[in-house]
Amino acid sequence: KPSKEGESHADDSPIVKAFRVFQKELDNRNDRFERIFKLSRDITIESKRLIFLLQRVIGSDDPEKLLAEAAEKIHELHSTKFLEIAKELEGQDSYQYLRAYTSGLQEYIEAVTFYYYLSEQRLVNLDKIQKQLIFPKLVSVPVESSGTDSQEAGPDAKQDNSDPSCSDDQPKPMDHSDDNAGNSSTKPEPTGSVSPAGASEDKKTMLVHVPPSEYMLGVADFTGELMRMAINSVGAGNLDTPRVVADMMRVIHNAFTVFDNASRELRKKTSVLRQSLQKVETACYTLTVRGSEIPQHMLTDVFTSTAAS
Amino acid sequence: KPSKEGESHADDSPIVKAFRVFQKELDNRNDRFERIFKLSRDITIESKRLIFLLQRVIGSDDPEKLLAEAAEKIHELHSTKFLEIAKELEGQDSYQYLRAYTSGLQEYIEAVTFYYYLSEQRLVNLDKIQKQLIFPKLVSVPVESSGTDSQEAGPDAKQDNSDPSCSDDQPKPMDHSDDNAGNSSTKPEPTGSVSPAGASEDKKTMLVHVPPSEYMLGVADFTGELMRMAINSVGAGNLDTPRVVADMMRVIHNAFTVFDNASRELRKKTSVLRQSLQKVETACYTLTVRGSEIPQHMLTDVFTSTAAS
Amino acid sequence: MASTQDIFTDFQEYLNADHELREEIRVVTRDMNQLVREIQTVLQVIHQPAQGTSMAELCKTAEDMFGKGKELYRQLAEKIPENQYYRYSDMWRFVSQRFVYLAGLIVFLRDGRLVTREEVAALLGVAVQREDGFHIDLDDFLMGLLNMTNELSRLAVNAVTSGDYERPVQISRFVSQLDAGFRVLNLKNDALRKRFDGLKYDVKKCEEVVYDLTIRGLVGAHNKD
Amino acid sequence: MASTQDIFTDFQEYLNADHELREEIRVVTRDMNQLVREIQTVLQVIHQPAQGTSMAELCKTAEDMFGKGKELYRQLAEKIPENQYYRYSDMWRFVSQRFVYLAGLIVFLRDGRLVTREEVAALLGVAVQREDGFHIDLDDFLMGLLNMTNELSRLAVNAVTSGDYERPVQISRFVSQLDAGFRVLNLKNDALRKRFDGLKYDVKKCEEVVYDLTIRGLVGAHNKD
Amino acid sequence: MASTQDIFTDFQEYLNADHELREEIRVVTRDMNQLVREIQTVLQVIHQPAQGTSMAELCKTAEDMFGKGKELYRQLAEKIPENQYYRYSDMWRFVSQRFVYLAGLIVFLRDGRLVTREEVAALLGVAVQREDGFHIDLDDFLMGLLNMTNELSRLAVNAVTSGDYERPVQISRFVSQLDAGFRVLNLKNDALRKRFDGLKYDVKKCEEVVYDLTIRGLVGAHNKD
Amino acid sequence: MASTQDIFTDFQEYLNADHELREEIRVVTRDMNQLVREIQTVLQVIHQPAQGTSMAELCKTAEDMFGKGKELYRQLAEKIPENQYYRYSDMWRFVSQRFVYLAGLIVFLRDGRLVTREEVAALLGVAVQREDGFHIDLDDFLMGLLNMTNELSRLAVNAVTSGDYERPVQISRFVSQLDAGFRVLNLKNDALRKRFDGLKYDVKKCEEVVYDLTIRGLVGAHNKD
């Protein structure tokens, strides 16, 4: 084979020699960016499927089964695509590659936020999401805290090796659910003492960094799924869901209006959020107005029979 | 593991049963699209590198070595990424997936057209490009025409197994350089008797279909590289190249103005082509004007010494 | 340089042939659109049936008109070179969706069930699968069904106005099942997904009509399944 | 619902801190831009040297001004949290390119050779590699070099006007070598590639000046290498 | 070279004349827009009629105001050079559509039927056909009708609020007929087509109001024809 | 050459002064935006009143917060050189609109009527007319009113959910009157016009809510005036 371009030639001028070195650095970075970008695309696709799955929970005969299936999928995402990204980012400044994985990450946050809302009826915080994306390093020094806390019902708790895709050299995500780390990662980074971007807190781990702004954009998208669910639930005869969802969405909406000047992106999402909220409020209204025509107990009967279809 | 979504459940309604079948068809198609899209991205990157390599030919001490290196890379692209796409497209209507691979294909055509222009000083036709993207099927019935014609000096002729990446189960691209096929593939397909889209001409081969319009878009981009080369060659003391290139570009430009109404894409490319042509014409002009100040033989001397630096 | 010129001459011929074929396709699809409008006009009567309108007769009339559609699809299929379906399919995608919608409407009105891909293919004289020849793309079949549900939710409302209280119940059950079917699919973020997002409003509308009938005792609460 | 509220409060704090840091960076980079303009003004004199202007002195003056640049980079580096370089680097990217361009110009004028990354890093008191701390990104180093070639082709023209016929020959050879260097790189289709596309015009301009001198016997045809 | 100069002097005169004419047209269309707003204000009362408001009187008042419109159209027609209607028609297209909409509304409220082109032409003192002089273009007539249906669907809702249960039934029937009419047309993919796509929402809204009245027994079922 | 240099030095001083003033204004308007968001948060409660929430108390709380706004406007007015209001007004235009919107909302909730320009001016401690000093531009006052109607139509919906059937009737009447007022205006084709085009959706939404209540007998018909 002919000699590779990257190799040095005897007859190069000093300038050309220097540039051959530059080339390697450029190629390395571009290749890494490309690999992360492709992983992000996969994550986007999987997250969209996950959301579809979760939309079937309300009105399902066996919601627990669906949630378990979702947890399985989330776990699989951690142990494959996210782990691979974490490997790529090890020793790197993750902001350099943020553009490569932000879109997959946001879609993932939308999905996982939705999952936790369905499981725990609350908005999951960034800290929990971030922790699930911390992995032990491959050069395995025995890690003390690798024993899982079984109190956690999330997908991260599922650490048995029944998943065939989880072979020996693929580590499991770590779950530091002890509180000593606090919510440091939602704290302002620039002034924080730890540096979650790229270098993880101790030298035995690596991570996929989740910047708070990406988290919030994912949360905004999540409210769109809440709206879909609320509207669907009316058809399924579920009379309480719209009101519960509206309450949750109002809290988020009010919060967003407080910092909607932070970026054009957030402002755009806020306006979509407001539209979604109004759709849910209209659903609540419709239930009230229609419900006014018969006594409450009879209303419930009617909807229960309707839901049975 | 929980049962897959695709599986049928006993309690499904007939409609849901029908939709589970639909789902498989949709997923198959989307997954295939995604795989081809990623291969196309790789081809784009490799083609861009190839073009950079080829831009070094003019003014190089050893152009033959660079061209050989390029031929090697083209051959490698055939036997890896393009072969994989051909496998994906086997038995499919390639127009259904054209959007997935068109951008990589166009960049590849730009590169390979440039390669042939440098090797043979002419525009390579579609037929030759298409033939290099026909591969024998994996289910290997002995193929009679697999003996290569050594008359062809292109990258396709390089079929020794010195390339370690070319293992046994990776077939070599076939080269039907016998002329009985004519240039049938640049002939209007709708009226043609063969159907190059997806189903290859005989059942023993598979191919990556190159529609004439994609070929022509690649050719348009190639003229941009011609312009770059012409301007660079002036700096390298090469006085003839701009005129030769301008002639070639004028032929292409005039042809494009004839069919520039065919699509918005072609129209845009035509306008860029015109700008490139004017840059080369200006270079020719400058050489003429400046050359007017001394006798021609002296001019050549001057530039020869300049070029030696 | 002669050979370079040949390349461009060939390409010009290719473009001309492509252009002519598109013109021919346009002629056929225009007739198809015209036919679709005519069938639709026939079926619009269901929303405001005059005394004595027979649903069965309406459906028969509409179905018979598909005969001309068969002929048009035969002409169209003839024109499309093998394996170039997707090269031109944007030109008949929309009208095919409308044929599916009309076929689906007829079958539901007549038999109260979902039309199959096989039935649609038979009505239009085309293949079911791509491998077997000119076909209706699955995306277009599904889009046609979604257009149908919108028409059905409107029919649920108008049936009540016409004094028919059973139809809404039947429609509501059917649209709910279709909704369940669509939820099985992993849709990409495309036109189909967007249109499917609107299905929930049809479901809701139908449910509300049934609710209105139920609380007034116009239909029995338990005759729904 | 309290916990949800907390999340948003945290997020607000995050945004505020980010905003403040950006403000602080802006203050430093404004001073950097000011300094760059001042050094540039000193160096502009090369295009129209007064009688008795010493190139060596000019370079010395300009180089000394980098002392203040060092101090500014120290301040900047201090502010950037470890490993968040690329989060904010768009804010100093442009000014860093200009520092590289000026450093490259000084070194060429003085020593007739390409500045190294190490020299630039030393002049500005930053690290050479990302791993070792605050650094000048390779992209920005390269962009700075390309800006320099544009200035050099202008100098080749003006040197002739000032009666200096050796400088253009030196510049032409140097710019050609740089061009050869850049051709080795596989650039993506980004800003760097676009700027590199312009380099060929600088090369051409310099060659033309040398040509003009050569045909008039103002420099020997063979003293070029 | 005098001739080159002459050519441009001629051009300038041409351009000046065009500019002035456009200014004059603008003055008239401003008055037209003012008048349209005034008529609209009169007719807005139909949505919230005070005790004892007479629909007939309202219509009479509004119709009388068309007198001034006639005068304005006369002024406009006078200014337009014979047969340059389509050169400038974009300037009055929109206001003509609004006149049609108002005329259509008045005729429907008074007589319960569709306004004819002849009636609109008579109200505005213009020709019906292009051949006979200044006219309202057919596209604009149709667009005006589509704007009217939007107003009617709103009226169907408000009539119920005012306790008038017959009006919605009449509107629903009328809007359905208009819809059937438009469906016959083979519209191009232009503004008219886009606006027509919105008509189905008006039809649906009206049908739902009639449904609400029917299911509550406020109007009888089967009263469709 | 010295004089040229001097000229540019003067220019720089001028530019610096302008730049600094803009910075100071930005500081005040940032605080204003913060305050607006806080008041807005207080008033969001109207959409979801807890048991025992008093609308009067809410309004009182919100109104008291305008005290800080008064102070901020005082600071702002102080900074603006006499009669350069329009040179910088784009910087506070948007926040002033939001103050108007909030003031309008409070007055309507409390007294069921339109806020006056005088009231807004008094709440913010600014002049009513430009001649009398720092004022709220009329365009911004009107834009604020239009922003308010959107919030009111949302309130009409949510009030029903909370069991308050009188509020929607009051809102619908109020929004209709505002609409009639705006229709009288001859708006240019600007932001105000565009926003006004959106008002009709709010009017329609409110009318539909009243319709829903009326047809179910939850409020009486004919209660319009």
Place this chain on the structure above:
Amino acid sequence: MASTQDIFTDFQEYLNADHELREEIRVVTRDMNQLVREIQTVLQVIHQPAQGTSMAELCKTAEDMFGKGKELYRQLAEKIPENQYYRYSDMWRFVSQRFVYLAGLIVFLRDGRLVTREEVAALLGVAVQREDGFHIDLDDFLMGLLNMTNELSRLAVNAVTSGDYERPVQISRFVSQLDAGFRVLNLKNDALRKRFDGLKYDVKKCEEVVYDLTIRGLVGAHNKD
């Protein structure tokens, strides 16, 4: 009911006629575009004249091809209903501009002067003024001239390469006069204005070519008039 339906049937006839006319126009303008491209191909040779190419013969060949253009304009004019020129003129506007550009180029190459509107009209067999029948609109005539200057500045460059040093001088003078002519016009802010803004680059390009020739003594200075 019948009358509503009848009205729409009439409309359909009108729309169909319009639709068919547009199709017919499209067929003619397609041929026109084809012809324009062919003439253009003939004239492209000027940029790269082979030994012994006669400019006069080239112009003759190109001019003869206008014969077919005349026939096509005859067909087109025949189709356009009297005085509906501006209703459809967007369909041939662009191709007319290209005919003007080609005619202007031929006349300049042959006679070194500006083509007149009369000559263009004669070449295409159309009227000069709107009043006298089918014509080329003045805007399109001017746009055609502006397109010509771009081709001429390119020719100035290529003529030098072919060793013709007089052509650029002639072109530069001509383009300057055109520029002076256009500067007198008070153009609206439209496509024509935008294209005129580009003319200055053509003027400059031509002036630079003449400069290059002059400074090398290839043409004499002071040969301006």
Place this chain on the structure above:
Amino acid sequence: MASTQDIFTDFQEYLNADHELREEIRVVTRDMNQLVREIQTVLQVIHQPAQGTSMAELCKTAEDMFGKGKELYRQLAEKIPENQYYRYSDMWRFVSQRFVYLAGLIVFLRDGRLVTREEVAALLGVAVQREDGFHIDLDDFLMGLLNMTNELSRLAVNAVTSGDYERPVQISRFVSQLDAGFRVLNLKNDALRKRFDGLKYDVKKCEEVVYDLTIRGLVGAHNKD
């Protein structure tokens, strides 16, 4: 409801007044643009001077035409309510820039130096500073200077064609000094900055002309100061 109506009536008056004033301003600025075009036409002659054209006379003619400009600025200033300059200044910004450009050109041609703000103000009869009345905004003054340099680089080229070899040397030195002046400014990232970025091309062009003259011995080297 009377008070609501009053608000809208007041606003209408406000809008009308604003509209009328804008119309009046437009009239004056149209005349200004016309005048600018006329002066420009006079000055265009410098690029192709006929035998015996006197630069001094040309300048005199052009300067005299500023008399009419003075009158127009007086009319304009009169219309602008005290201290509402920036409310409307976008309407005359562009034309003022062109006046500055023309004044700058005249002064340079006559005296070989930069025009001062005072001179421009005097020529147009306006104040120098905002505080003293109607003035030319500094941004516009600077923009006008930048437009002038573009015209000067063109003049450098054309002067050579006319056999005038001293003018380019003078221009080159002048443009360089202007460039040095602008480099002192800390420009924001706005239109001015963008236009300033274009200045370097003018500088380069002029330097190349001087180079061409020097290398051919048409002017002596070292004649820089």
